[in-house]
Amino acid sequence: NAGVTQTPKFQVLKTGQSMTLQCAQDMNHEYMSWYRQDPGMGLRLIHYSVGAGITDQGEVPNGYNVSRSTTEDFPLRLLSAAPSQTSVYFCASSEADTEAFFGQGTRLTVV
Amino acid sequence: DAKTTQPPSMDCAEGRAANLPCNHSTISGNEYVYWYRQIHSQGPQYIIHGLKNNETNEMASLIITEDRKSSTLILPHATLRDTAVYYCTRIAGGTSYGKLTFGQGTILTVHP
Numbered sequence: 001n002a003g004v005t006q007t008p009k010f011q012v013l014k015t016g017q018s019m020t021l022q023c024a025q026d027m028n029h030e031y032m033s034w035y036r037q038d039p040g041m042g043l044r045l046i047h048y049s050v051g052a053g054i055t056d057q058g059e060v061p062n063g064y065n066v067s068r069s070t071t072e073d074f075p076l077r078l079l080s081a082a083p084s085q086t087s088v089y090f091c092a093s094s095e096a097d098t099e100a101f102f103g104q105g106t107r108l109t110v111v
Numbered sequence: 112d113a114k115t116t117q118p119p120s121m122d123c124a125e126g127r128a129a130n131l132p133c134n135h136s137t138i139s140g141n142e143y144v145y146w147y148r149q150i151h152s153q154g155p156q157y158i159i160h161g162l163k164n165n166e167t168n169e170m171a172s173l174i175i176t177e178d179r180k181s182s183t184l185i186l187p188h189a190t191l192r193d194t195a196v197y198y199c200t201r202i203a204g205g206t207s208y209g210k211l212t213f214g215q216g217t218i219l220t221v222h223p
Contacts, residue, residue, distance in 0.1 A: 031209025042213030102154030
């Protein structure tokens with residue numbers, strides 16, 4: 001049982017480039033979410049999904065897109081990378097009223 | 112408008128109990144208290160949660176005051192591997208949709 005898998009683990013982008021951060025879970029969880037964590041800070045919610053085909057914005061959604069075509073996958077797209085998006089990104093999944101399982105993170109640097 | 116308040120840092124000697132407080136004075140009746148920890152910038156790890164009764168599992172104990180305005184996470188015999196950032200959060204039952212709100216947490220340092 002792999003849990004929540006994020007790829008890549010590390011990424012360097014140039015300003016203006018686009019990319020997709022991948023997140024997959026094998027627990028058949030209904031809920032999935034993306035967070036970013038800046039140095040010395042707690043996690044902030046970017047987008048979340050309550051099931052395949054259903055997504056909504058979190059606290060800091062600007063500059064990011066998501067889609068959920070399957071239960072297992074919840075990719076996060078950076079449309080035009082900016083230095084302010086340099087951060088560590090975490091994906092999580094859960095069922096209702098249960099604990100969340102987090103991936104190991106993607107460390108993104110935008111230069 | 113912080114939903115929970117935690118001390119920024121705490122120290123504990125190895126082998127002793129670590130007691131981490133959390134204030135959630137505006138908690139609603141249907142909100143659970145959840146604790147997570149994050150070690151070395153890895154993904155957060157679930158520890159324990161509760162509604163109104165005290166809870167215990169293999170990792171920790173959770174003590175919730177009778178008025179539910181605060182709680183304490185207890186690591187009964189702290190080890191060096193328990194050095195981490197500990198987050199207290201509150202989640203409404205049935206409506207959280209997997210969304211978590213994290214404050215800055217408490218940095219727990221366990222000393223030899």
